[in-house]
Amino acid sequence: MNIPFRVSIRHKILIGSIGIATIACLSIAMLSYIKAGSIIDNAAEQGLTGVTNHLLNLCRTNYELSQKTVNYNLNVADFFVKGKTELRYNRPIRYDAEDQITHAKTPVTIPTMAVEGTFVSNSFGLVDRVTDMIGGTVTIFQRMTRPNGLLRISTSVKRKDGSRAVGTYIPESSPVYKTIMRRETFRGNAFVVNDWYITAYKPIIGAGNEIIGTIYVGIKQSEMDVLRNKILSVKHGASGSTYVIDDHENSRGTLVIHSSMEGTNILDRKDADGVAYVREICSRKNGSGVYSIPDPVSGDVRTKMLQYRHLPEMGWIIVAEGDYDEINSPLFSLRNTMIVVGILCVIFIVVLGTYFSNSVSSVVRNIVNRIKLLKEGDFSKDIPDEDMARNDEFGVMAHHFSQLIQNTRELLGKVRQTTEVLTESIQDLTISSKEISSTSNQQAAAVKEIVSTMEDSDSLSKKVASRIDEVARIANQTKEFVEKGFSLIKETLEKMDDIQNTNAENISGVRSLGTQIESIWEVVNIINGIADQTKIIAFNAELEASAAGDAGKNFQIVASEVRRLADSTVSSTNEIRQKIDEIQRSSDNLVLSTERGTERIREGWERSTKLREVFDEILNSAEVSAASSEQIVASVNQQVSAFEQILLTLRQISQGIDDFVVSTRATTSASESLKETSEDLKASLAKYILS
C-alpha cells in the first residue's frame, strides 16, 4: 500500500494510541449506554406489566364479588314478586315502547301488572323499597309480544335527565331476552338504558305458568368506588397514570375510570405520528407500546410507554402509562458521566502516548540512520552507546543491531577473501564441466546406438519367440496326432488279433464242417447202399412177380414201385452227393481262402506291429520334439525377457546419460553463471567500506 505522505513512528504511535484508546472508550461507553437503556426499558416494561396485571386481578376479584352481591340482591327482589304477580287484563295500559339499543319507539298496549294486588306499572314504590334494602338498581319488566321484548314498567334506573327509564324495552335480539325465554336466569354484564351494569335477570312466572315478566337487579360497573380509587392510585413514576377504557361495542374507547376525563371517548385519539393508538389498543386487547402523545390541555408532546390488559368479564381494557423521559432519566445521567470520563481519558492517553513515542522513536531514528549508512555500504560506524545502555527492548535491539553490524563487517571481509578463491575454483569447474559435457554427449550417442541395436535384437527375439511358440504349438499338436494315431494303431492291432482269432475259429469251424460233411457223405453212401440194395431187392421181387405170371402181377407193380422208390432214393442221394461235393469244394475253397485271409491278416498284423513300432518311435520323437520345443520356448522367452530387461536398463542408462548430459550442461551453465556471479560478487564487495 502506498502512503501518500510520510508519517514518523513517533506520530504513528501517538495517533495509534490515542485512536485505540478513543475507540475503546467510545465502544465501552456505547455498549454500556445501550445495555443500560435496554435494562431500563425492560425494567419499565416489567413495572408497567406488573401494574396492569395487578389491576387486572383486582378488577377480576371485584367483579366476582359484585356478581355474588347481585345474586344475593336478585334473591331478595325475587322474594317480593315470586308467586305474587299477576296481570290485570281489564286494565290495559299504553306505552311508547323504546328500544334501549336503537331507541326506536313503538306504541304498545299491555295489561297492567300487579304485585300482591298493588299495581306496579308506572309505580315505583316496590322497586324503591327493594333498592333501599339491597342497593344498586331494581327493575320489573313485563313481557310484550308486538314487538317481542321485555318492557321496563317499574325501575329505579334513571335516565341522564333523572327521569325513570320506564317505557324502554330489551329487544328480542338481546341475550337477556333469549335466556329469560328459556326460563333461565341471566347473569353477567348487560347494557341497561345508558350504561353497563353487573346484572341478574330472573323470569316472573304467572298463574298460568307462563312468563309474564322479569325481575332485574344490577350494580353499575363504573360506580364501584373502591375499585376506581384503587386504580387511580396506582402510578408508575411521578408522571405515570392508570385508567380504564371501555371495550363494549357501543361504547368502545370511552374512559370508564380516569383521573380527569371519565366518560370521554378517546377512541379516535391520535399520537404525534398520526397513529390512532386507542383504537390500536382496543383491537390488540393485550400488549404494550411507546407512543408520542400530545397533552390534551397544554399540547406538549410526551413520549409515553403504555402497557394494557383486557378484562373480558367486564369489557374493560386496563391501561398503565409511564413517561418515557422520566423512565430514562438515569440513562441520560449515565451518558453525561461517560462523556466527561471519556474526555479525561483521551487527554491522559495523549500525554502518555507523546512520552512513549518520543522514548521509542529516538532509538529507532538512530538505527534508521545507521541502516541508511549500511545501505550505502558503510559498515564503519556503530550504534551510539547511550542507546545500547537502555534497559528496555530497544536497548537490547540497539545492542543486537550493533552486534549485527560488527558480524556483517567481519563476514564481508571473509566473503571477499572467499570470493577470490571461489572465482578461481569456478573457472576450473567450468572447464571440467565442459569436458564432462562433451564426453557425456559422446557416451549418450554410443548408448543410443546400442539401444537401437538392442531394440532391433529385441524385436528379432520377439519374432523368434513368436515363431518358436508356433513351432511348439505345432509340435504339441503333432504329438497329440501321433498319440491319436498310436492309439488307433493299438486299437487296430487289437482288432487284428480279434480278426485272427475269429479267422482261426472260422477255419476250425469250416474244417469241422468238412469233417461233418464227410460224415454226411458216409451216411449218404450208407443210404445209397441201402437204396441200391432196396432197388436190387425190388428188382428181385419184380422178377419173382414176373415169374409168377398173372398171379404176381400186382406184386410186380408193388415191386416196381419199390424199385422206383429206390431209384428215386438213389437219384436223391446222387443229388445229395453232388451237393455234398459242391459243399466240400466250397468248404475246401473256403478253407483255402480263409487260410489265405489268415495269411493276409498275419501279414497285416505284422505290418501293424511294425507300424506301431514306427509310431512308437514317432511318438517318442514327437514327445521329445514337444518337450524340446517347450524348453526352447522357455529359453527364448527367458532370452526375450533378458533382452527386454537389458533394453530397459540400456534405455534407463541412455535416459540417465541424457539426464547427465542435461545436468552437465546445466552444471556448465551454472558454473559459468557462478563465475559471472562471483565476479559480480567480487565487484560488489569492493564497494563496501569495512574500516
Next chain:
Amino acid sequence: MDNDELIAKLESSSGEGEDTLSVEEEIIHKLLIFQIDDRKYAVYADLVKEIVINHDLYFIPFVPPYITGLINRQGQPYTVFDLKMLFTNERLQASKVMIMKSDSDFIAFMITDVAEISGIPSSGINLVVSSETESTFIGSCNLRGEEIFIINVQEIYNRLANDLQNI
C-alpha cells in the same frame, strides 16, 4: 407214391388185365433192362433169377477172361460173366451180379446197374437175322427212343461151354 395211388394203379392194372384177356392178340415180353457202364442191354426177365449186390467174388484161374470168378449164392457156385470183357475186351468194375435161371448151369452176369423191367410186345422186338452163327444178341427193342440190345443168354451159355471144352 402213396398207398391210395398204388391201390388205384393196382385196380386199374387188374381191370386192364381183364380187358387184355378179352382182346389178346399179341404177346408181351418182360425184358429186364440193365447197364454195363453207360450202355443199356436187355434180357428176358424170366431168365433172371435174382440180382445180388456186393457179393464175395472168388477168382478162378485158367478160365477165359470174360469169366470174372465165382460167387457162392445159397450154397450154389455161380460163374460170373463179364459181358464188357466179352463185348469190348475191357474189364468191368461193378458190384452187382445178375443171377440167371438155368436148370443145368449156374451162370451170373456182372452188371453195372439194373434199369428196369419193361413189358415189350413182340412187335417191339426186332430180332436179329443171321445165317452164319447164333448172334450174342437176339435182337433189339426201342424203349423211349433208345435202342436196346437183347442179349442172347443161350448163346453166351453155349460159348461158355464151348470155351470151357477148349481149355
